[in-house]
Amino acid sequence: MDQEDSNFLQLIRKIRPDLPAASAGPFKLWAPLHDPDRPSLPYIPGFTVQIEPHEAPLPFGSEQQYGPWPRRVPSADELETTTQSALVVSYPPLEANSISSNTTVSTTNLYQEQTAQLTITSYIRVGCAHGAQIVRCTVTPPGQPSFQAVAKIFDALYYRFTHGVARRPRDVTAQADKDYTREVAAYKRLMSVGETGRGVPKFYGSWTLKLPITSQGVRHQRPVRLILIEHLEGLDLEGSRIQNDYLAYGGPDAFHLPEDYRLEALARLLEIHVRLMHHGVDHGDLASRNVMLVTDTSAKLGTGDNIIITIPRVVLVDFNVSTVYSCTLMGKHPFENLARPVNPLGLFWKWSLGVDFEGWAPREWVDSDRPQQEWLMRRFGSEEQRVKYEPVTKELEFSEY
Template structure:
């Protein structure tokens, strides 16, 4: 039987990023040093909760006719009012944490040396840099379609800055989330046609460097079960689910609860052999798709007016928690009832008094 004719236009099948000789190699390597200035991030935008905001999306047809450098130079980040008390620091990269062309936001460990106001001590921080020149120009799911990387970078920046501002205001930055050292901008320079110097603004945020592995890093090989017994792993999971529920109650949904986004922050100097018995500080990271309910179009979230956080049992009753595969018991995947029984035991009974009443009927899987 012959294949049906393609419904995809030829240009959708054949587009590839054009050669871009003006685009420099990703510069965010050890030794990179630049002055950064405090910045007021734009209001969070994107998706049905926040809405489109004021950022104009470059039309698809226009994207297809541009090089990434042309797109970025012609569509700078959203402008906002200057901070009331501007600050200037020097950022020096000491280690690359997650740096690659096409990755999206770049993550680097830095030394931050305050310049204005003077007299403050240097400190260590993680810089998350939203440089659209090093976002993936091809859509990662459909490579034959270009992405407006300038829109994506601004969306990530606006959402993550809003999230950390909110986390700081509710006292979670520095406990279940990293400490937040503010939003910043710097001027990057580029040479066009190898002769004409141009400059462009780049946005970033500064965060606490949380030492310790993610749950995902502990899972591959050897299996997590080889080092951490099931009781330990499930206690960590329970605290993560509880922390997430409390964030939702306090007005923020991280929306990407996964093993790669939970860090285990053990005390400095703790011998590795003792890690399997001590529950460390657990830190949830990565808020670029989060929702701060008070800043959405509706201004309120699903837990507005409640006096206690939602019960994790209700939130995750039908969630297979596959993002924690390798950490959760392997048999949960084939027998969802086992996961539900654990949820009921961990968050039911007397523990239900710590949470809002369950409003849905929870039925065990068969």
């Protein structure tokens, strides 16, 4: 038993002192079975495969929000006693006809009229510690010019098989399907209202590929779903942070960038969020790692020191936990019925942006709400800004701390 497991058991026994003592025998933590049928990760630079257009099923999740669960559910015993490769072969991805169709997220995609060749050129995030594999690639449709894209590959065989610290198995086949269907629904909805290529990446469609696998002596061709989106040259907010304090008291931050620059990027993110909500899409994970800064030479900012810097295009990525309300039992979010988006001033008045974007937002926002509220009022409270949004109907009171 390694130190991590030992520490975890000590924590469990503090919570559950009724469990057997260590002297009564070891408390077994579940671990995935040895899986000789599971191939090494194939998604490496140079990997080339044919991909085909795929009509994604509708997104799903809790029955209270989406209705009946559309997938077969493996039992807890099956999850504990099967290998990941056997599970993936036994529980393939859903097809669109597995769930009733919904035209509210349907749209034609220029890039999806035929098969194409995909060649991986470099990694963005790969491995078995996360979920989807994210890579840069070249896509070549027959008889058309190649283009650069990012592929997000929802391959359940390389999802993490354990529930984090709980060390229990999870149904990776359902998780991969859920991630895929939610991403596709969000991008299709946002493409239909002209938001892709603006506050979110351009969307080049949903696709499928096939990979061989031999499971328990039987050879199969297993389907794998993926989406193609715009290749963005830039950094996410998290990646823009560096160690600015040589004493390293506060950890990495982005305070080497002018504050006006950081606040303008944050304001643009809030604007994207309210626009998406107005279109019935809730991103669900507004975090630094999901916000890309892409160079945009058309927008410039003077810093006050006779230095001009460009304001980046701010792009929100990763929609695998998003909600498209037209695909839920709710049908519509109340914000969709409004003539204009809600004002970020009211929506984020009590939101702890200093905590959620620590190291990007000013330091004083972490300890006090008032500086953030004063900035929101300056940025979104002017008459010029107010005409872009619905009126703020609730009374906004400044925090006393």
